Amino acid sequence: MTSPPTDPSALHWDPETFRQHGHQVVDWLADHMAGIADLPVRSRVEPGEVAARLPTSAPGEGEPFEALLADLDDVVMDGMTHWQHPSFLAYFPANASPPSVLADLVSSGLGAQGMLWSTSPAVTEVETVVLDWLVDALGLPAAFRSDGPGGGVIQDTASSATLCALLAARERVLDGAGNRDGVPQGLTVYASAHAHSSLEKAARVAGLGSIALRSVPTDADHGMAPAALAEAIDADLADGLRPVMVMATVGTTSSTAIDPVAAIAEVTTERGVWLHVDGAFGGSATVCPEHRDMIAGLEHADSYVMNPHKWLLVGFDCSAFWVADAAALTGALGILPEYLANAASASGEVIDYRDWHIPLGRRFRSLKLWWVLRSYGIEGLRSHIRAHVAMAQQLAGWVADSDDWELAAPHPLSLVCMRHRRDDAVAERAMEAVNASGNAFLTHTRLDDRYVVRVAIGGWRTTMDDVRGAWDDLVAAATRIEGVGHG
Amino acid sequence: MTSPPTDPSALHWDPETFRQHGHQVVDWLADHMAGIADLPVRSRVEPGEVAARLPTSAPGEGEPFEALLADLDDVVMDGMTHWQHPSFLAYFPANASPPSVLADLVSSGLGAQGMLWSTSPAVTEVETVVLDWLVDALGLPAAFRSDGPGGGVIQDTASSATLCALLAARERVLDGAGNRDGVPQGLTVYASAHAHSSLEKAARVAGLGSIALRSVPTDADHGMAPAALAEAIDADLADGLRPVMVMATVGTTSSTAIDPVAAIAEVTTERGVWLHVDGAFGGSATVCPEHRDMIAGLEHADSYVMNPHKWLLVGFDCSAFWVADAAALTGALGILPEYLANAASASGEVIDYRDWHIPLGRRFRSLKLWWVLRSYGIEGLRSHIRAHVAMAQQLAGWVADSDDWELAAPHPLSLVCMRHRRDDAVAERAMEAVNASGNAFLTHTRLDDRYVVRVAIGGWRTTMDDVRGAWDDLVAAATRIEGVGHG
Structure with a gap:
């Protein structure tokens, strides 16, 4: 050579x-x-x-x-x-709006790695400021702003944020002994049966095991029943167990059910249990004042996550996570080897976001949030949300008026859950026919032991014509299938 | 309204x-x-x-x-x-090469979310294929290819990959009981004192606690001493503890020390302990056959991570993680709620990468790895690596010849560690002076209780002139500082 x-x-x-x-x-x-x-x-x-x-x-x-x-x-x-695609009505949307795409290009091109403040100060400071903006824009409690003990950080996904919340809660209960000595038996976590599976995954990862998870009964609207939560926690306390965290959800994945945060917070505050609120999808809606009822009581929560990368026009991945007491988070996740020591960190004047999540390295993800907030403005984001909510209400009206379909859950936001009035198999086959056609894409869930088709509106290109088309196709497919099946 | x-x-x-x-x-x-x-x-x-x-x-x-x-x-x-910047010689490089930047733009613009195969099949299949390409390109064992029980996945960072390795190892030892019942006391993990701090962070997150971590003595080159590892594991076994995982590092963060993988693998294989190998930085070098000695024995490892986003020209974040037995990983991390159920997953014919890591959602990150491999070709990547290794050897020669500085560690790759022959404080102040000038950026570590300046070569724009400039500035600053201090 x-x-x-x-x-x-x-x-x-x-x-x-x-x-x-x-x-x-x-x-x-x-x-x-x-x-x-x-x-x-x-x-x-x-x-x-x-x-x-x-x-x-x-x-x-x-x-x-x-x-x-x-x-x-x-x-x-x-x-x-x-x-x-405008007719992507599956799962929840993952909006990659044009300004977000270009901001992410800037991030890729600058290629800075913001693990520490000192490794590229703008990466940290723009993130801190823009998450403060978002606190105000979404009507969140001031305790989540960075000018007090709290603050926000961008995580990749709500799954990771929920894990970090659980780790902070775990170490608060154990006074740091979990990190030092390992996790003892007998820790418990609570969420409604409709909570996202990421909580169970987090309980496994964090060493508590699925056994720790209490599935709290829900009321008819699929929201958590606070009395049942109190009962579950008190029973565990009586058994000598140690409640670590309650997760309330504002907009469940299945049906956008809203857990009553204020009533849940009364239960957690009284018992000193960490309250984490998951607004991964629904949280974008509170940019509109008329949707802020669903986070009433959030000022009593210890942590909150919502995903701008779902309904708020910021491209994946950008999950906004706030804590009321950042020290609880960095106490659980901080670790400092010599090769990362530096004067700015030692001064205590700066945020080193590597201590706020699992990964060490991090890209300049706040650029896309910054550009979206500025490009649309608060009013533009409100119009975006309101258009989808209006579309969903119109669709819900058609479903309610249908002889073949019926609503399967309340529709406070932009997800409409529907089931076939007579035959789950027809619903399933009709949805599959729509998906196979390529004209629209819908997904399903199960509610009250019934097969439920979810129409998740929220893509930046989606208009009422697209929703109408998907609905017409679904109705026609079901009619055809039912006619053949029973004909 | x-x-x-x-x-x-x-x-x-x-x-x-x-x-x-x-x-x-x-x-x-x-x-x-x-x-x-x-x-x-x-x-x-x-x-x-x-x-x-x-x-x-x-x-x-x-x-x-x-x-x-x-x-x-x-x-x-x-x-x-x-x-x-061409004179960024700090930490390790995070190369955002032009083809990578544009591939990431395509990913952002397509805005697909590949949590399941079915949510965008190309996101999964390109990733699987390209990670197989990388197995061959890097001379890794065939067991990591996807055509057997093994396979690869892109993680955000090596920190996350190491956590996933530990979770898979934990559940293998516990036969799944950790996920079910929580983590028992008495689990242990092993790495050299120079291993990355992410292992201790992972031990905390996974519920084992820092107490689980055994810091295995190193030899004079800062590589792990296999006999000391065997001794540590056997002592723990004798005490009734349960060894979960050994992490060997090929290219430590402090000094690119190379743990002897083959000798370590003998220890782990004999005792049935999961062997995870961390090649986060150094792993890029094995694209060149002349650097493959450092992964001899890797065929006995259970998992391996290397970061194309460091030295292999792929923009952050892209950490490549392979396991020899994918079922151990998905067994530890898999969970399936109804709203994600789909025919393709049920068929067992496809990979759902959400079960290979902590987050649920994921972007189309393999695009940038694909474009980099194709744009440069294997030979281009080899030239890239060889240029930096040659620069480092030239710099090391200057250091060895210096009256004021000396080498602080072997330099098998492209990192050169140096210390001031007489005065650590001079080294520290000289490095700070270089950094403050804006002409170059260096970082430090401690080795053998001495202050050590690291010159990490590997950026895609860095040439010998940049390295020469940084060295000249460092030497001049030290001479000036020593003259004042002792004058």
């Missing part, structure tokens, strides 16, 4: 080549945006079909950029389910 | 507006790339300085795009420490 060069510049694109290829990618995306409504929403590939189009190994020599770009169309696109 | 519109299109940029603003952002980044060498590497702002330039609340009405773009220069740039 000859001596390698110590100037590897020739390996890389120069700035003008980046400019040229960057414009090509932007053009490709702009064309994709313009044509997306004509694509099938759900991918039609079979398992292994995309993989089979790829070579079995990486190339020895580099390929021209045009080959990479061409393979987006030739290899990738058939395998995409289009979350940004 | 008047009835809200159900066609919110007017709120959003149309594709042509996206195209126009996209070109503006690409141009801004291209100009930034062209001028980056003239910027100070480390930000000079004081705590609070960036925050003070921001308004105290989000705007009510949306702002024009030009205002957002202008504030990158007016608010953000002074607060950036430039990880992509």
Whole structure:
């Protein structure tokens, strides 16, 4: 081997080549945006079909950029389910609005890693400020602002945020002994039966086990019954167990059921139990004052998570997590090796976000939140939310008026849950027919032991015409299936 | 309030507006790339300085795009420490190469969320295939390929990957009882004193506590001593404790010390202990056959992590994590609520990556790994690595020849650790002077109880001139400081 060069510049694109290829990618995306409504929403590939189009190994020599770009169309696109399609009504939306996409490009291009304040101060400070903005914009309690003991941090997902809440709560109960000596038996956590599965996952990860999880009964609206919660906690206390955390949900995944936070907070405050509130989807709605009833009582919560990357037009991943007492979080997650020691951290004047979550490294994710808040303004975000809520109410009216379908749950936000009046199997097959058509994409859940179709409105491109189309298709498919089945 | 519109299109940029603003952002980044060498590497702002330039609340009405773009220069740039600067020689590099940046733009623009195969099949299949490519490209054991019981997944960081390895190991030892009943006392984990702090963080998170961590003595090169490891495990076994995992490191953070994997694997295999190998930084080097000695024995490891987002030209975040037995990982992390049930998952024919890590949602991160591998080709990546290794060896020669400085550790890769021959305080002050100048950015560690300056070479823009400049500045600063101090 000859001596390698110590100037590897020739390996890389120069700035003008980046400019040229960057414009090509932007053009490709702009064309994709313009044509997306004509694509099938759900991918039609079979398992292994995309993989089979790829070579079995990486190339020895580099390929021209045009080959990479061409393979987006030739290899990738058939395998995409289009979350940004106007008729994507599945799961919950994951809005990648145009300003967010471009802010994320800036983040990728700057390539800064904000594990510590000192490793790129703007990464930390923009995040802190913008999460304070969001506290005010969403009508959250001032205790979550960074100018007191509390503060916010961007996590990748609500699953990770919930795990961090549980770790902070665990160490508060144990006074740090869990981190030191390991987790003792007998810790308990509480949530409604409709809470997100990430809580059980967190209980496993954090060493409490599924055994720790108390599934609290719900009322007819699928919201947690506070009296049942009090009873469950008191029974555990009487048994010598140690309640660690209650998770209330404002907008469950199944049906956007709203747990009564204020009444739950009375129970937790009285008993000194950490209250974490999960507003992953629903939390975006409180940018509108008329939706703030659902977080009444949040001033008594210890932590709160909502995902701007769902309904608030910020591209995945951007999950906003606040704590009323940041020291409880950093006490649970902080650790300082010598190679990360620095004067700014030692001064205590700065935030080092690596101590606020599991990963050490972090990208400049607040840029996209910052650009979305500024590009739309509070009023623009309100209009965005209100449009979807209005669409959902209109759809709910059609369902209520239908002879074949009925509402399966309240619809306080923009998710409408419906079931077939006579036959779950018809509902299931009708939904699958709609999804297979590529015209719309819906998902399901089970409520009251019935098969329930969820129509989750909230994508930035979705209009009433798209909702109408999906509904008409579902109705027609069910009629056809029922006619054949019973005909 | 008047009835809200159900066609919110007017709120959003149309594709042509996206195209126009996209070109503006690409141009801004291209100009930034062209001028980056003239910027100070480390930000000079004081705590609070960036925050003070921001308004105290989000705007009510949306702002024009030009205002957002202008504030990158007016608010953000002074607060950036430039990880992509050619003279960024701190920590380890976090390379955001141009093809990676553009692939990430495609990911942001497509906005797909790949929690399940079915939620966008290409997101999963490209990832699986490209991680198989990487197994071959890096000379890793075939057991990590997806065509057997093993497989790879992209995690955000090595910290998260190490936590997942520990959770899989924990549940293997406990036969799933930890997830069910909580973690019992008496579990232990092992790593060298120079292992990354993320292992202790993981032990805390996973409920084992810091008490579980055995810091195994190292030899003179700072690599783990296998005999000492065997002794530590056997002592714990004799005490009735349950060894869960050994973490070997190939390229420690402090000094790129290489733990002897083959000898360690003999110890773990004989005792049935999970072996996790951390190649977060060093793992990129094995794209070159001449660096594969350091992973000899990896075929006996249960899991391995290396970060393409450090030295392999893929932008943060992209941490590649492989397991030899994927079932151990998904057994530890899997959970299936009804609202995620789907035919493809039920068939068992597909991978659902949500069960391979903590978060539920995930972006299309494999795109940037795919584009980097194809754009550079294996040979391009080898040239990239070899250039930095050659630079480091040249620098190490200068240090060895110096009257004032000496090498503080072996330098098998591209990190050179040096200390002042006479005075640690001079080294510390000299490094701070270099950093304050903005001409280069270095960080430190402690080895053998001495203050050690780390020069971490590996950025895609770094050439020998940059390394020479940083070295000359450090030498000159030390001479000046020593002259004053002792003069």
